[in-house]
Amino acid sequence: MSSTPTPPSAPSPLRTVQVLGRGSAGSAxxxxxxxxGLVARGVRVTVCAAPDAEDAYGFTEVGAGxxxxxxxxxxxxxxxxxxxxxxxxxxxxxGLHAGLRASLALRARRVPLVVTWHTKVHSEGARAQVTRxxxxxVARASAVVLGSCAExxxxxxxxxxxxxxxxxxAGPRPRSEEEYARxxxxxxxxxxxxxxxxxxxxxxxxxxxxHQGHDVLLDAAHGWCGLDPQPxxxxxxxxxxxxxxxxxxxxxxxxxxxLGRREDVPGLLAAAxxxxxxxxxxxxxxxxxxxxxxxxxxVATDTGGTRELVGRAAELVPYxxxxxxxxxxxxxxxxxxxxxxxxxxxxxxxxxxxxxDDTVAQVLSVYDELAQRQG
Numbered sequence: 366m367s368s369t370p371t372p373p374s375a376p377s378p379l380r381t382v383q384v385l386g387r388g389s390a391g392s393a394x395x396x397x398x399x400x401x402g403l404v405a406r407g408v409r410v411t412v413c414a415a416p417d418a419e420d421a422y423g424f425t426e427v428g429a430g431x432x433x434x435x436x437x438x439x440x441x442x443x444x445x446x447x448x449x450x451x452x453x454x455x456x457x458x459x460g461l462h463a464g465l466r467a468s469l470a471l472r473a474r475r476v477p478l479v480v481t482w483h484t485k486v487h488s489e490g491a492r493a494q495v496t497r498x499x500x501x502x503v504a505r506a507s508a509v510v511l512g513s514c515a516e517x518x519x520x521x522x523x524x525x526x527x528x529x530x531x532x533x534x535a536g537p538r539p540r541s542e543e544e545y546a547r548x549x550x551x552x553x554x555x556x557x558x559x560x561x562x563x564x565x566x567x568x569x570x571x572x573x574x575x576h577q578g579h580d581v582l583l584d585a586a587h588g589w590c591g592l593d594p595q596p597x598x599x600x601x602x603x604x605x606x607x608x609x610x611x612x613x614x615x616x617x618x619x620x621x622x623x624l625g626r627r628e629d630v631p632g633l634l635a636a637a638x639x640x641x642x643x644x645x646x647x648x649x650x651x652x653x654x655x656x657x658x659x660x661x662x663x664v665a666t667d668t669g670g671t672r673e674l675v676g677r678a679a680e681l682v683p684y685x686x687x688x689x690x691x692x693x694x695x696x697x698x699x700x701x702x703x704x705x706x707x708x709x710x711x712x713x714x715x716x717x718x719x720x721x722d723d724t725v726a727q728v729l730s731v732y733d734e735l736a737q738r739q740g
Contacts, residue, residue: 378409379732382453383429384446385414386436386463391651392483393422395534395724396459401427402725408732413449438466446470454739455479455732461486461496461503468506477508477735479728481532482517484648485669487576500524509731514648514670532728533670535721536654540631545659548635555629555636559622564594565698568637568661570630570652571644573604573623578643578666581687583610585643586619588691589698595620596698598641601627634659638704639697642666645684649674654718657711662704664693674718678710 381403383396393414400410404427411430418424419431432449435442447470450456457479458467464480471478480503488496504510504524511532512518521529540548556562571577579600589596598619600610603626614621627633630652634640640656642665647653649670656663657678665671667681675681680697682689697704719727 378407379736380409380452380454381411381732382450382456383410383412384456384458384463384467385412385418386458386460386466387415392459392481393418394537395481395483397422397424397427398535398538398721399725399728400424400429402721403729404428406725406729408729411449411453413446436462436466438462438469442466443469450474450476455735457481457728457732459483461499464503464507465499468503471506475739477739478506479509479511479731479735480504480507481511481513481534482521483513483534485517485520485646487645497524504529508735511728511731515673516669517648530731532724532731533649533674533719535719535724536649536658537651538721539658539715544631545635548632551632552636555632559597559599559624559636561597561599561636565592565596565638566636567596567598567639567641567694568601568633569598569641569643570601570627570633571642572602573600573606573610575606576645577602577604578645578684579606579610580613581643581685581690582641583613583617583619583621584687585691585694586621587617588688589695590618590620592695592698596638596694597622599624599633601625601630601633631655631659634661637661639664639694641690641694642671643684643690644668647671653679654715658715660708660712662697662707663711664690664697675711676714678707678714680707 403410412424413432413434415436416433424431434445450470455477456467458464459481467478486496501524504521504526510521510526510529513533518529518531598621601624634655640661640663642650642653646669653663653665663679665679666684668684680693682693
């Protein structure tokens, strides 16, 4: 009597570890969305991050495991990360410092390391040399480097990456038509609260530090002070430069309000006539994405990945060129047709950005490729 053949066993799920660093909110949100998509496709995911990250982002709510590991390079933290990666088929680190920690934890092991470079580390002088060495080490330790914009891909290749690929992450999840309508319905009330009834409202959002270009915004504000009605620039965000910026605003009589940290940025966007992004470098500015999706005309510095993000759907100016920024703002305020054209172009541009499903599919294809190499 012939025996019934034993059916082949199903392949075990791919086991991945996602490592977060000191982490921006953007990279943590990306890991949350990526983890949800991977788990839905049968991948086992463990997220290693600072102890408070689970409370903030709820990785376990989407089916991922979570290990509370401080984002440090001391022996204890590296040992804890190494233990968390003990049975991983692949480790994916997000950010330069996370990549360094993962490379140390995987030393002498044949586990593929993927590192996503979400942004560029800003450093000057002696620290710039340290950053270059760190980038070189992480690039060379990685099986694949994923860059969120073309400039980061080039940078990884220059630092010695064997395989560097463009992988723009999905931006913030689009709001529903109902949410847009609700915010637009509050537009005049919010403008009144901000002191912008009967005058143009300009919006900037970002941490008040040296890299966000707020000093350039204040320089540019002199260029529209003489307009009638006088535009008001509101800046949402908090940071170490607030006292110095407020001192300049008061001393120079600038039409600028520092709003501090705000939880209602979508509402501020709906109230604004123009959005300004004046920072030194952005890979894929979240504010720029929100502006284009919402049909709010955008003026941004032509740095990093901004041009490839916005295409022709925004006005771009050189970083640090306050006169150019002021001329562009004044020109747009004087040209309603151009503002309407930018609003339409922004929505069309946003429709072509990658979705969360696109991002997960691209990352999973990289994982599958590396797993096949290992097999």
